[in-house]
Amino acid sequence: MTNYTTLDNAQALEYVKTQTQLFSDDANLTCYEFGDGNLNLVFRVADQHHNSVILKQALPYARCVGESWPLTLDRARIEASVLIKHGTICPDTTVKVLHQNNELAVTILEDLGHMQILRSELCEGRKFDHLASNIANYLAHTSFFSSDFYLDAQEKKALVQEFTNPELCAITEDLFFDDPYRVCSRNNFAHGLSEQVTKLHHNNALKLAVAKLKSKFLSAPQALLHGDIHTGSIFVDDKHAKVIDPEFGFFGPIGFDLGSFIGNLLLNYCAQNARAKSLPQRRDIHAYLLKCIQTCTSEFEQIWLTLAQTHTKDLSFQTKGYAEYFVKQVLRDAFGFCGTELIRRTIGLAHVADIDGIEDEHARLNVQSQALQLGEQLILQAPHCKSKEDLSQLLLSLLL
Numbered sequence: 001m002t003n004y005t006t007l008d009n010a011q012a013l014e015y016v017k018t019q020t021q022l023f024s025d026d027a028n029l030t031c032y033e034f035g036d037g038n039l040n041l042v043f044r045v046a047d048q049h050h051n052s053v054i055l056k057q058a059l060p061y062a063r064c065v066g067e068s069w070p071l072t073l074d075r076a077r078i079e080a081s082v083l084i085k086h087g088t089i090c091p092d093t094t095v096k097v098l099h100q101n102n103e104l105a106v107t108i109l110e111d112l113g114h115m116q117i118l119r120s121e122l123c124e125g126r127k128f129d130h131l132a133s134n135i136a137n138y139l140a141h142t143s144f145f146s147s148d149f150y151l152d153a154q155e156k157k158a159l160v161q162e163f164t165n166p167e168l169c170a171i172t173e174d175l176f177f178d179d180p181y182r183v184c185s186r187n188n189f190a191h192g193l194s195e196q197v198t199k200l201h202h203n204n205a206l207k208l209a210v211a212k213l214k215s216k217f218l219s220a221p222q223a224l225l226h227g228d229i230h231t232g233s234i235f236v237d238d239k240h241a242k243v244i245d246p247e248f249g250f251f252g253p254i255g256f257d258l259g260s261f262i263g264n265l266l267l268n269y270c271a272q273n274a275r276a277k278s279l280p281q282r283r284d285i286h287a288y289l290l291k292c293i294q295t296c297t298s299e300f301e302q303i304w305l306t307l308a309q310t311h312t313k314d315l316s317f318q319t320k321g322y323a324e325y326f327v328k329q330v331l332r333d334a335f336g337f338c339g340t341e342l343i344r345r346t347i348g349l350a351h352v353a354d355i356d357g358i359e360d361e362h363a364r365l366n367v368q369s370q371a372l373q374l375g376e377q378l379i380l381q382a383p384h385c386k387s388k389e390d391l392s393q394l395l396l397s398l399l400l
C-alpha cells in the first residue's frame, strides 16, 4: 500500500489535472463523488464545456460495511484489466478505460452519464429491444475468446494467473453459496420469511445442488468472466448497452455470468408483481423480461456454436459434437447460478433495489417469497434439463 491515499473531491480533481492529459491546460474543472455501489468511490470530473470523465478509486475496505471489512486494492487492477481485455473483444459493449494507476487503485473511465443504469429503467417498466442481443453477444464473445477453445494452453494459463482474484472470489463464494444456506450474521431478511428460510436451511437436496455449483465456481477456469454482471452494472440507451464494474472478474465457469444476468432479470420479474401499475402493464413487462431471457439464452448458444465452428484452435475441441456438449452444460450451469443469485439477493447481505424499493411490506414479502421459491426450483431442476428448450419450459412452468 506504499503510496496509496484515499482521494477527496479536490484531490481527485488535482489528480486528473496533473496526472493525465484528458483536459486542456486552461480547463476549469469541477469534481464531485457520487458512488452508490457497495465497494468504491466514484467521482465525476467535468470542465466548463460539460466534457467529463469518471474517476473510480478502490477503498482498502468494502464501502457498504466500512473499515471492519478490509478488501484488497488489487481489485482496481483486475477491474481495469478485465475492461481492457473485454473491450478489445467487444468495444461497443464495454466502458472505455482512459487511464489506470494500480498503486492508487485509480481507474479513469469514459463518462456514461448520458445513458441510464438498466436496473432503474427496468424498475420504471422501461424496455430495451436490443438488450438481450447485446448482452448475449458480449457474453458469448468475451467467454469464447478467453476460453481453451481459442487460446493456446500456455497463454491461457498465464492469463488465469494474471486474473487470479482470490479476495473478491471469496466474497462470492461466501455470499452466493454459503451464507444463505445457514444461519449467518451477514444474512439480511425480514422476520416474515423466517419459516421459509429455516426450511431452506434444512433442504439437503438443495444444499447438495448448491455445493455442486460452488465446486464449479471454485474449480472451472473456463473463461475470463465479468464476475458480477447484474442490472446495476449495465448502462443502456435506446441503441446500446455498456458494461461496467468487473472487479469480481476471474477465470471461472462461463454459465456464472449468463446466470447472474438472467437472475437479475428474474428478480425484476418478481418485483413487477408489486411494482407494475396495472395488470396489463405487469403482463407486458413480464412478457418482455421472459423474451429477454429466452433471446439472450438462445443467441448466446447460437453465437458460441458459430464461434466454435469457425474459430476453435484446439484440435480435440474441434471434434464433432464437443462444442454442443460444452454449451449445453454452460446453459444448465447458468440456470443453476441464476437460482443462487435469486436466493442471495433476497436473504443474503446484498439485496437489489427492485425488491427492497417496494414500499408495501406485505407486497415486498410476497415478492421475496416468490424469488426464493423460484431460485430453489431452478437450482434443483436445471441440472436435469437436456436442452435450452427444456430450460425455457422449466422457467415457464415455474412462473405460471
Ligand SMILES: Nc1ncnc2c1ncn2[C@@H]1O[C@H](COP(=O)(O)OP(=O)(O)O)[C@@H](O)[C@H]1O
Residues within 6 Å of the ligand: 034, 035, 036, 037, 038, 039, 040, 041, 042, 054, 095, 109, 110, 111, 112, 113, 117, 232, 233, 244, 245, 247
Ligand atoms: N463510467 C461511468 N459513467 C457514469 N457513471 C458511472 C460510471 N461508472 C460508475 N458510474 C456510477 O457510479 C455508480 C457506482 O459504480 P460501480 O462501478 O457500480 O461501483 P461499485 O464498484 O462500488 O459497485 C454506478 O451505479 C453509476 O451511477
Ligand SMILES: CSC[C@H]1O[C@H](OP(=O)(O)O)[C@H](O)[C@@H]1O
Residues within 6 Å of the ligand: 037, 038, 039, 062, 064, 171, 172, 175, 228, 232, 233, 245, 349, 350
Ligand atoms: C460486500 S460486496 C456485496 C456485493 O456487492 C457487489 O456489487 P456491486 O459492487 O456491483 O454493488 C457484489 O455483487 C457483491 O456480492
